[in-house]
Amino acid sequence: MIKRNLLVMGLAVMLSACGFHLRGTGTNELAIKELDLSARNAYGETVTQLRDVLKSNGVNVHAGAPYKLVLTNEAETQRAASYAGSGRSVEYELQTQLFYDIQGSNNTVLMSDKLEVQKIYVHDGNNITGSGQEATQLRKEMRRDLVQKMVLRLQLLNPAQLDELQAKADDRARAEAAALEAAQRAQDAQPQQSPLEIPAN
Numbered sequence: 001m002i003k004r005n006l007l008v009m010g011l012a013v014m015l016s017a018c019g020f021h022l023r024g025t026g027t028n029e030l031a032i033k034e035l036d037l038s039a040r041n042a043y044g045e046t047v048t049q050l051r052d053v054l055k056s057n058g059v060n061v062h063a064g065a066p067y068k069l070v071l072t073n074e075a076e077t078q079r080a081a082s083y084a085g086s087g088r089s090v091e092y093e094l095q096t097q098l099f100y101d102i103q104g105s106n107n108t109v110l111m112s113d114k115l116e117v118q119k120i121y122v123h124d125g126n127n128i129t130g131s132g133q134e135a136t137q138l139r140k141e142m143r144r145d146l147v148q149k150m151v152l153r154l155q156l157l158n159p160a161q162l163d164e165l166q167a168k169a170d171d172r173a174r175a176e177a178a179a180l181e182a183a184q185r186a187q188d189a190q191p192q193q194s195p196l197e198i199p200a201n
């Protein structure tokens with residue numbers, strides 16, 4: 001037993017020395033150190049897992065953060081990919097898409113994008129229970145993959161980039177407001193037509 005434990009510890013040291021890290025172990029450094037996080041399903045598994053992973057990676061997830069990650073929609077689909085030999089066995093492709101926004105001040109949308117993952121499993125008509133359990137397990141794995149992809153996507157961002165996007169959004173908002181004000185002034189400056197007077201007989 002002691003020898004086996006020593007062997008496992010030795011392998012762990014060797015792998016870490018080579019730069020290998022388990023996913024979600026807090027080794028992925030993010031430049032964004034604080035972030036608000038919300039989802040349509042506020043207590044769903046995806047947003048819960050993502051919040052935990054962000055915190056484990058040193059991100060302060062709180063409501064007063066300057067930028068907000070909003071998981072706007074999570075869509076799961078399933079389609080038959082091919083028949084796997086037996087007349088009652090079918091290969092199904094499972095797909096999950098995660099749509100998200102990153103918002104700045106005043107809930108201004110700075111960017112919108114989506115992530116997606118796919119997996120294929122064989123549905124055995126002779127073992128419906130086992131096939132259903134496999135599909136459920138794959139969905140869990142796909143959710144973990146989505147969370148990891150979201151963290152990797154966030155790793156590509158830094159506060160300076162978000163500040164620049166916010167500045168551009170503010171410039172657009174000011175330009176639109178100025179255009180609306182100019183249009184209103186032009187409309188107000190036009191003389192209003194008097195109602196037609198119909199002469200009395």
